[in-house]
Amino acid sequence: MKHNLLAIDASTEALSLALHFRGKTFTHFEECPQQHSQKILPLVESLLAQANCTLKELDGIVYGRGPGSFTGVRIGVAVAQGLAYSANLKLSGVSTLQAMAQQAMCSSECDEVISAIDARMGEVYLGHFIKDDNGNASAKRDEIVVKPDLIEGDFSGMSAVGTGWQSYADTAHKLSLKVIEDITLPSAEYMLALGDKAFESGETVGAQDAQPHYVRDTVTWKKLPGRE
The missing domain is CATH 3.30.420.40 (ATPase, nucleotide binding domain)
Incomplete structure (x- = not known):
């Protein structure tokens, strides 16, 4: 990976974070339904402390954009936006x-x-x-x-x-x-490489433009009438 990135995902029952800084990766993954909002910021602080870095030393933030729980997706996006605002960082959203x-x-x-x-x-x-x-x-x-x-x-x-x-x-x-029975929920660790690719190609947004992707407006892979 070429970039120092923090990845955050709160879209499902799992709360997952990953930090890649100067060649080392630090991760946290736990299933904690309805506790994401209480735990997410202390966990961000913990990962930064483990890596001995600050937000401003990062190149950007990767966030789980969904789909998943509407509330969880919103929490993840909002926290990513707030952190990005505070450190003037760009963001990239990754699908869960x-x-x-x-x-x-x-x-x-x-x-x-x-x-x-x-x-x-x-x-x-x-x-x-x-x-x-x-x-x-x-x-x-x-x-x-x-x-x-x-x-x-x-x-x-x-x-x-x-x-x-x-x-x-x-x-x-x-x-x-x-x-594959042991992969049931998204892990932020695997959002890092996808986010790194986005940052390398310049496919990033400012904090004000970070958006969730709920998917509820797309309902079938069958072609619609007149669009075959």
Whole structure:
């Protein structure tokens, strides 16, 4: 990695942070539903102390932009914005679905991953990713929210990650997916490389322009009438 970055994600039950500073990486991951707002800032301070650095010594902040819990996504984005304002840093938002695919590609050496997060109300957030020439997860299609029994496509033999496949194991079996059981929630550690790529290419925003990505406005991978 070329940049010193702090990554924050509060989009799901997990609260995850990662800090890359001068060649070393420091991480924190825990499942703590409904405690994110109380814990996130002390954990940021703890990681900075471990690395013996300050916010102003960083090149930027990476935040989990969603999808996930609306409240959790907002907490993560708001904290990232506040920290960026205080230190005059740029930001890059990373998809939670993409982060899980990135972890799978790093740990299992798979080239194509279907990520799914349980979206409640009988739906999942769904993303389809392939490994690019640099070894990073790249979106093959737009992320969507969909009822599991309406998922269409040939995914036979592809790797799958996320809570969506735990909640809807029958759908994973029907689609012939290979579920990686130990990757269920996004980890900020795997947002670092994706954020580093964004900072390298200048795909960053100021604090005022950091936005969540809820995905609720996209509902199917089936082509709409008239858009085939």
